[in-house]
Amino acid sequence: SSSHAYAAAGTYSICLEQTNQAGCKGVICKTVKIVEKPQAFIPSVFSPNQDGVNDVLFVLGEEIATVEMRIYNRWGQLVFQSFSKGDGWDGTYQGTLQNVDMYIYDVQGTNMDGRTFNLKGMVALIK
Numbered sequence: 001s002s003s004h005a006y007a008a009a010g011t012y013s014i015c016l017e018q019t020n021q022a023g024c025k026g027v028i029c030k031t032v033k034i035v036e037k038p039q040a041f042i043p044s045v046f047s048p049n050q051d052g053v054n055d056v057l058f059v060l061g062e063e064i065a066t067v068e069m070r071i072y073n074r075w076g077q078l079v080f081q082s083f084s085k086g087d088g089w090d091g092t093y094q095g096t097l098q099n100v101d102m103y104i105y106d107v108q109g110t111n112m113d114g115r116t117f118n119l120k121g122m123v124a125l126i127k
Contacts, residue, residue: 039117045124048091058088067109
C-alpha cells in the first residue's frame with residue numbers, strides 16, 4: 001500500500017513497477033485527475049418547515065470571503081437576494097412561504113485567497 005499527497009490540482013501519470021522473485025519486471029501506468037476541494041457549494045435540497053434542520057438555504061464553504069446569492073422561481077422571478085454568507089434564504093418571498101418546487105440559484109463570490117467562484121444550479125424546496 002502506498003499513498004501520495006498532491007500539492008496542486010492537475011492530471012498526473014501514476015506508475016506501479018514490480019519485480020517478481022525470478023527478476024521479471026512489470027509496469028502498469030494510469031492517469032489520474034486531481035481536483036481541488038470545492039470552494040463553495042449549495043445543498044441540493046432544503047426544508048423550511050421550522051423543524052430546526054435545513055430550514056435555511058446557505059452558501060456553504062470554509063474559506064468564503066464574499067458572496068452574492070440570487071434565487072429565482074421557475075418563471076425567472078427573483079424571490080431572494082443576499083450579499084452576505086450569513087444571510088440565507090428561508091423559503092419565503094414577500095413574507096409568504098413558497099411552494100414545494102425547484103428553484104434556480106446563481107451565486108458569485110470570492111475566497112479568502114482572492115479566488116472567485118460562480119455556482120449555478122437548482123435546489124429543491126421540500127416541506
